[in-house]
Amino acid sequence: MYTAIVAFEAEKVLMEAQEELKTKIQRRVELDREIWALRRIISGLIQVTEKGANRPHYFGPGGIHQGGLTSACKTIVRMAERALSPMDIREQLELSGYDFVKLSNPLSAIHTVLKRLVLKGELRYSPNQVATLYEWVDEQFPRNDIQDTGE
Numbered sequence: 001m002y003t004a005i006v007a008f009e010a011e012k013v014l015m016e017a018q019e020e021l022k023t024k025i026q027r028r029v030e031l032d033r034e035i036w037a038l039r040r041i042i043s044g045l046i047q048v049t050e051k052g053a054n055r056p057h058y059f060g061p062g063g064i065h066q067g068g069l070t071s072a073c074k075t076i077v078r079m080a081e082r083a084l085s086p087m088d089i090r091e092q093l094e095l096s097g098y099d100f101v102k103l104s105n106p107l108s109a110i111h112t113v114l115k116r117l118v119l120k121g122e123l124r125y126s127p128n129q130v131a132t133l134y135e136w137v138d139e140q141f142p143r144n145d146i147q148d149t150g151e
Helices: 002-048 050-054 069-079 086-096 106-119
Strands: 123-127 132-136
Touching (some): 002 069, 002 086, 069 086, 069 106, 086 106, 086 132, 106 123
Antiparallel strands (some): 123 132
16 A cells, blocks of 8 residues: 555656646746747847957857857757748858858758758658748757757
């Protein structure tokens, strides 16, 4: 009987912990979207100021400039409110100030990254009549943090 009570309590605590995790992750996703929007506003405002031509975009600690292309693509897709095409992702990276200097063909590199992320289960894709669209698989339980630097 004691074992049954302990098992029941453990199950109850487990369910509560899972629900709390789900709630906190959802709050983090919402905050990430708000932060992303503010970073885009700041980036745009920097461009129109006199100092904008001489200043890099500011995305702060863990921002889009901190990691490689994989991390940047994950950030863009995760923050998007809709599925994105590789061209949409390239455009968002350009708007964010991502430095493509080292890439001879940025769109090709983005396609490669997206295919790898699909194989890893982090993104899903849906081909449509115009382009293949990519979206984050599960915002409730993301597999990796978007700020990783692994390529």
